[in-house]
Amino acid sequence: MDNTAIKKINAKNITDKEYFYGHKACAGCGGSLAVRQALKVLGDRSYSVLPAGCMAAVGFIYPQMAFNSNAVISMFPGSASMASGITAGNKALGVEDTHTVVFAGDGGTADIGLQALSGAIDRDDKLIYICYDNEAYMNTGIQKSGLTPFGTKTTTTPAGKNLPGSITEKKNLFEIVAAHDIKYAATASIGYINDFINKVNKAKQVDGTSFIHVYASCPTGWGTPTETSVEIAKEAVDCGLWYLAEYENGEFKLNRNPKEFKSIPEYIKKQGRFKHLTDDQIKHIEAARDKKWARIRKNWG
Amino acid sequence: MNRPKVTEFKKAKHINDYPTGPGFQGGHLVDKNAGWRTFRPVIDKDACVNCLICYMICPDGTIYKSDDKVDIDYDFCKGCGVCANGCNVNAIKMVKEEL
Numbered sequence: 245m246d247n248t249a250i251k252k253i254n255a256k257n258i259t260d261k262e263y264f265y266g267h268k269a270c271a272g273c274g275g276s277l278a279v280r281q282a283l284k285v286l287g288d289r290s291y292s293v294l295p296a297g298c299m300a301a302v303g304f305i306y307p308q309m310a311f312n313s314n315a316v317i318s319m320f321p322g323s324a325s326m327a328s329g330i331t332a333g334n335k336a337l338g339v340e341d342t343h344t345v346v347f348a349g350d351g352g353t354a355d356i357g358l359q360a361l362s363g364a365i366d367r368d369d370k371l372i373y374i375c376y377d378n379e380a381y382m383n384t385g386i387q388k389s390g391l392t393p394f395g396t397k398t399t400t401t402p403a404g405k406n407l408p409g410s411i412t413e414k415k416n417l418f419e420i421v422a423a424h425d426i427k428y429a430a431t432a433s434i435g436y437i438n439d440f441i442n443k444v445n446k447a448k449q450v451d452g453t454s455f456i457h458v459y460a461s462c463p464t465g466w467g468t469p470t471e472t473s474v475e476i477a478k479e480a481v482d483c484g485l486w487y488l489a490e491y492e493n494g495e496f497k498l499n500r501n502p503k504e505f506k507s508i509p510e511y512i513k514k515q516g517r518f519k520h521l522t523d524d525q526i527k528h529i530e531a532a533r534d535k536k537w538a539r540i541r542k543n544w545g
Numbered sequence: 546m547n548r549p550k551v552t553e554f555k556k557a558k559h560i561n562d563y564p565t566g567p568g569f570q571g572g573h574l575v576d577k578n579a580g581w582r583t584f585r586p587v588i589d590k591d592a593c594v595n596c597l598i599c600y601m602i603c604p605d606g607t608i609y610k611s612d613d614k615v616d617i618d619y620d621f622c623k624g625c626g627v628c629a630n631g632c633n634v635n636a637i638k639m640v641k642e643e644l
């Protein structure tokens with residue numbers, strides 16, 4: 245893709261039209277901000293597919309239909325397949341200039357929907373798959389997913405004498421997707437909203453499958469004040485527990501390479517889900533971050 | 546403001562009034578979210594520099610560009626405070642709602 249030819253989107257030139265309005269997401273929900281902004285970038289002629297998860301639950305409450313463009317709920321494991329079908333259907337009908345987009349949670353992507361996503365990328369179907377990652381199965385009341393990081397308290401990974409919360413590390417979804425040699429993949433955060441919308445804008449010009457993994461805070465599941473949702477999603481990037489990167493033309497690219505990380509203990513202290521962590525456990529998280537970044541910096545330049 | 550408006554929901558009187566399949570009209574709003582709010586964001590228009598950060602980060606899209614910089618659709622603002630927290634010049638204050 246010729247990146248220089250793509251016009252940047254910003255607050256001034258993005259459409260005024262709202263496509264995700266009147267939804268019933270919790271106040272301060274990061275996932276709903278990701279959906280809202282992505283749909284603004286994609287415009288009128290978009291088809292959204294949402295598996296079970298918060299964004300489906302808060303968007304379609306008959307007769308309150310918060311999606312202001314075409315949207316449909318898929319079965320949990322099959323969002324990418326349904327999106328493939330929509331793209332194929334539009335093609336067969338000769339309907340042009342449309343975008344098919346999936347908005348799936350971390351559970352719906354890294355665990356349950358992974359096979360369908362893999363198939364879509366393999367066929368290189370023209371669709372945009374956006375995973376909004378709130379690091380647990382939130383809609384059913386906070387259960388651990390493959391993207392829940394180490395040390396997170398969830399209802400299936402309780403924290404106490406015997407366990408530090410989740411004992412597994414966050415699955416490396418971005419690189420799993422990139423390993424398919426997908427045309428375009430990116431990570432993003434609602435804390436860097438301009439970066440996110442411009443990645444969606446790039447994804448929409450890809451003739452094939454594209455994927456965006458956007459970090460999206462959940463005040464309800466994270467135990468954070470509603471007003472800090474965007475700030476905390478930025479802090480995750482700044483302290484190195486999340487990263488902004490792209491994969492295109494077979495190459496990884498780091499969009500943000502902090503000279504110095506912000507403090508992990510500061511980030512952790514603000515969230516109920518990590519409150520129980522001991523100094524040793526926090527050190528474990530810091531060491532895992534440093535190891536990951538050493539590898540990223542070495543391999544992605 | 547460029548967004549769906551609230552319409553009155555007419556309860557079905559006859560089976561024919563129900564949608565024929567699982568599909569329904571998009572952007573069909575019958576209910577506001579204002580009742581969720583305990584604090585209301587109030588914009589100080591003199592302090593506001595019209596940077597549009599609040600417009601970009603409102604999870605509900607309730608902040609819109611207006612003739613007077615930005616305004617808020619209080620029918621749908623849930624009072625989360627993300628706008629006030631994100632404003633770099635502190636032009637938005639969260640004020641307790643009176644009952």
Ligand SMILES: Cc1ncc(C[n+]2csc(CCOP(=O)(O)OP(=O)(O)O)c2C)c(N)n1
Nearest residue numbers: 296297298320349350351352380381382383
């Ligand atoms: C096949 C199937 N299994 C389980 C469920 C129950 N379920 C509905 S939403 C949900 C959680 C989804 O988590 P995630 O994908 O992370 O999205 P989030 O709710 O966090 O936005 C679960 C387990 C379901 N609807 N279908």
Ligand code: SF4
Nearest residue numbers: 269270273298462464
């Ligand atoms: S539980 Fe979390 S992800 Fe779900 S609507 Fe509430 S804030 Fe959003």
Ligand SMILES: [Mg+2]
Nearest residue numbers: 349350380382
């Ligand atoms: Mg989730």
